[in-house]
Amino acid sequence: MPVDHALPTTLTVTKLGAHIGAQIDGVRLGGDLDAATVAKIRRALNEHKVIFFRGQDHLTEDGQYEFAELLGSPTTPHPTVKSAGVKSLAIDSERSRANSWHTDVTFVDRVPKASILRAEHLPSYGGSTTWASTVAAYNSLPAPLKALAENLRAVHTNLYDYVGAVDKVRPSQVEYSAEFQSDVYETEHPVVRVHPETGERALLLGHFVKQFVGIPTRESDQLFRLFQDRVIRLENTTRWNWADGDVAIWDNRATQHYAIDDYDDQPRRLTRITLAGDIPVGVDGRASTVLKGNAEEYSVIEEVELLAS
Template identity: 55%
Template sequence: MSPFSIRPVAGRIGAEISGVHLDGELPADTVALIRSALLDHKVLFFRAQDHLDTDSQVAFARLLGDPTEAHPTVPALAGNTHILDLDYSDGQKVDRWHTDVTFVDRPPLASVLRAVTVPPSGGDTLWANTVTAYEHLPAELRDLLDRLRAVHTNQYDYVRIAASDDPERTRAQAEVFTSTLFETEHPVVRVHPETGERAILLGDFAKRLVGLPAQSSAAIIQLIQSHVTQVENTVRWRWSPGDVAVWDNRATQHRVVHDFGDQPRRLHRVTIAGDIPVGVDGRTSTVLSGDAGSYSPLAA
């Protein structure tokens, strides 16, 4: 296999890594290179890791930190408590921009996603760099966001249920997702614990800004989200079976492109335990509802 190499995929986010055979026995210097590249590029892509199975995927993830449970409320894949089985053949849709599990006080540090079955066309995933999104805001908006805090929750959007293709199935999924209610107040801008960069912490789990009227809150969230997801801040990945993506959950948002109809699409995700976000003013996130201790240890 060729030596470790990094090829940027887009101008502001994403790099493809070659020359690495992912498993739980990678040398320490290779793990250090992966960690460094992740901080620089926010999301990394590894092609043709067909040798991985659920156990070896988790073993690789352990090199990046402590794996969390699969999800705070959604059951894990049978036989492995760390694997979330994202099987889109059951009609589920995750087609809105989000950062993983921000409704708890300790969102994951990173996610490791492996393609098991993907359609021959469609079903790409998009990622956005929330650091460059912040950096390219006008100074006046950056100053405003530095002072704001937002409430994130896993409370499902029941308006969306009514508009879905299968309301009953969507309602059943929502009942599982919200079987325990989580709400957390986060800073809208968090300081990255390793790089010191400022990153926007919003996404689809952010429901309102603290201290603002509902209409103003919704308008500001929509404005900032539209900036985060500008194409200049994004990268798009066309999956092949065996591909692995690793992203820094502290500095990104992502979403699926649902253009694959009823074709099968299945991926397995492992998340790495994260820390409690800290705002520009030094204030940490605050739990309003729910205890995530059994879902995830706190990252050291």
Template identity: 60%
Template sequence: MTITQDRPTAEHTALDLAGDDYATITVHKVTESIGARIGGVRLGGDLDARTVAEIRRALLKHKVIFFSGQDQLDDAGQYEFAGLLGQPTAPHPTVRGNEHAVLPINSDHGKANSWHTDVTFVDRIPAISVLRAVQLPAYGGTTTWANTATAYERLSPALKALVDRLWAVHTNLYDYVAERDEKRIGGIDVQEQAYRDEFASQVFETEHPLVRVHPETGERTLLAGHFIKRLVGLNTHDSIDIFNLIQRHVTRLENTVRWNWSPGDLAIWDNRATQHYGVADYGDQKRVLHRITLAGDVPLSVDGVHSTSRKGDASHFSSLS
């Protein structure tokens, strides 16, 4: 596969992320490093182009944005709105969804209580994720996001020089529910096991740079998370140590925002510049959120080299943006 792509510049970054003036929406930061609440807009497929552009600009700047009071949205409305921001992908490379490209994030299938960026085991990592609350527990069920662009910027020059040259193999054969409750008699229940088997029904492996250049902002972001199998060219011990080092920088509390879901909430995050973690703090209550992902590009290293698929063809999942 031959891919041509202009390499983003530092000037491009300053242009895209500068300014806090919005004409059609309100934007209020949640933390200094990441996250903003967006108001003054009723989401749907009928939004005008200026409002959509301002939502996208806020997303690029704040990495994850939150909307409240969007009770009018159902799966079809969520799909129509998401389509204004980009091209929806299939629900997942291996897991079935529904006709509106929705992947249900359902606690009956397990709890994604581990830091990750969505679907990094394929070459064409989704650009944006749109997540809507459907059924919430009486307490808990929060989600936390981390900014992988600021995590990179805050590295020392020596660590930047190290990670700029490293590559990692990502795979979907990660144990997605590694922190599951082992106290149940018989271990994992049948429904959860069936979902995990479907998740791993087709094996994907992709070699990605540990640092990618964001295709819209030009920022350097850390591409890590729990789908990493190993770092290329390093032994197991060194891979684990460097992986843990990077994850520690990404997930420092000062670099994160935690969202307590309410009915009618919708979150959008830049999947190219974040990791997230669904906090399993709600016991045996049911929690359901519906996710739509938007097509992204093949990551580009700081040296201008694209990621390479090692196993599996993701063309059925997503076109390239």
């Protein structure tokens, strides 16, 4: 068995809000981190849902990928967008601006567990990202609404109109949208999923939701807004103003996020590496089911490794 020669790191965790967000200092991210430090980062992620690191200017795509491997199994960059990277997905304002609330890739059955996002080129103003805790959203529901949500299932699909969500449409965005929808995926998920590591309950929604199962479109839309509005209450969110060298990691099983499009025509580019997740399971023990598409080439299904307390 190989011996871990990496020196332990002393890191500090500073909480940013009551329900979500923390900044971690005193660690240099990379593939050579010791196991104890990696475990602390994982615990902080489980507790705070999204964690931020300043001053990681040394990271390259390879270093980011090697660090990601310490936290889990990296997926391919995306199920359908395959032209923007081999190891990572370029989050490039010239191609797309996902300025609406979503949890990443919920249109497949194996929803990613986490993403690692590294700033590469930032605008001189704007371009921050906001995350929301879907655990806090569930916890804040009155008991009757919790019971309702726990008995609902929803169909998620990648046939989402990114172009229609922006005021100014660029030709590159039309091309990106076509690639994004080049293969169609649909998956039925529980509206309330049980977090596989913490046991917490979280609302599984976001802009990939097409319709609630068994409910007509009009009522489905109203129910979606009822629960989605609870997710994005300001007290359930944290907002990060990016600086050069920043890295953010979020628990995709317990959050939604929104990249704010308020930087005009300035370029903005970040690099995302995503980690394989499990298949969501509802409060009733029923797992998500595939309706259309096969995500085997995109990602393995993670076998959840519970953290020691």
